[in-house]
Amino acid sequence: MLVNGHWQKRWEPVQQQDADGRFIRQNSTFSGRLEADLDAYVGRLTLYVGYICPWATRTLIARSLLGLESQVPVRVVDPVLTDYGWRFGDFPGSTDPQLEDIQYLHQLYTRTDPHYSGRATIPLLWDRQRQRIINNESADILKIFNEDLRPWHQSELDLMPKALEPDIDAFNARIYHRFNNGVYRAGFASSQQAYEEAFTEVFETLNWLETHFSQHPYAVGEQLTESDIRLFVTLSRFDVAYHGLFKTNLRRIQDYPALSAYLERLLAIEAFADNTRIDHIKAGYYSVQALNPTGIVPLGPHLPWFSYLKEGV
Ligand SMILES: N[C@@H](CCC(=O)N[C@@H](CS)C(=O)NCC(=O)O)C(=O)O
Structure with a gap:
């Protein structure tokens, strides 16, 4: 995580815990919404995600269901967290690092706020023009996609009538x-x-x-x-x-x-099948050293519904 803009190398999956050992999740920090004039946002938005992450996958599915793919391009991190957090690497289905001017996701956090303290999480919605994070909370990003970007939808669907x-x-x-x-x-x-x-x-x-x-x-x-x-x-x-x-x-x-x-x-x-990558999910979760010190990724299970998936099983 970042402390006052500096990366602390040891990544601990247990974010915070209470006195009785209960896991406590960090609250998200950037909570911007889009202003009414959507024309100003053409060509500015990028969604940073990982297929391993359930919160990021929420935003990916909404983006596909609403038909926002061309207006909101995505960048996909490798599923395996490194000592420096999420990074762009060579895992199949991740974004080619050559396309990015950063190697690690936390660089977007310090570009937004040079003194940022906290975890560098996915998903996040990035403003390419202002070079800053608009929002890093999936629940908000769902609302931005469903409400703020409605004029751009290629679908009649309303995810929150x-x-x-x-x-x-x-x-x-x-x-x-x-x-x-x-x-x-x-x-x-x-x-x-x-x-x-x-x-x-x-x-x-x-x-x-x-x-x-x-x-x-x-x-x-x-x-x-x-x-x-x-x-x-x-x-x-x-x-x-x-x-x-x-x-x-x-x-x-x-x-x-x-x-x-x-x-x-x-x-x-x-929209559900295309954003579900079993290879990313398994590689990512089973790389959490604190829970799986050998790093061995299980071969199974093989589930009947894998037949719906085109890639990454
Ligand atoms: N409240 C956030 C949670 C996001 C989150 O916890 N993402 C995880 C991956 S599933 C992450 O990036 N963790 C990195 C870390 O904790 O250092 C949301 O829903 O957007």
Whole structure:
């Protein structure tokens, strides 16, 4: 991470913990939105992501669903975190470092604020003209894409229709702490008690979701919304990474029929399949030394839904 603009070499996956060993995630720092005159933003925006990262993948899926690909180009970091954080390297599917004038993502943070202190996280939305980070919080970037960039959409889809907003917020709140971040709270717990607490919440939430999807086609209402994207990125990483590495191993998503069917329904949509790279997910998670000191990446599992993916299985 950066301290007063200087990179501290030792990267620790456990960001912060409380007295009982519970994992605490850092809050994002840059929270800009776009001004009304969108013409001023033509040719200025770049989205920095990694396919390993669920938060970054949320923004990638939204970008594809809304048809913002040509207006918002992406740069993809290597899945394996180095001693200097995210970097542009030669992993298949990552951005060619020759295209970038930086080698490490943290350079964008210090270019924005030479005294920045904190972790250099993906995703982030970059302003090429002003050479600064506009926003580094995926939840905000989803809103920027869905609302601020609406005139640029190549699709009728609204990921957060006004009428469904309260239900979407309630659904998101229900899954964020207990599931999206719950798997991390289990994986990065540093006490048995903190692990068990998170583990229990993850599987209580999965049971609730299984019942929900045996009755409803989508997370909220009768249409695809932001909540489906938020749920998908954790479901698609679960059997591949979290079940093994994070020890959330009571059941796999494959063992839940309604959730498996829902996952496959979403994967039949290109925006979901095209932004899911199993090779990046496995290489990235299993490179976390604190959890997997040998760095060995498991060969399995092989899941039926991999057939929806074109690349990187
Ligand atoms: N709240 C952020 C979280 C982003 C985040 O934690 N990204 C991780 C990768 S999945 C990261 O970049 N970690 C690098 C680090 O912690 O040093 C968001 O949703 O955008």
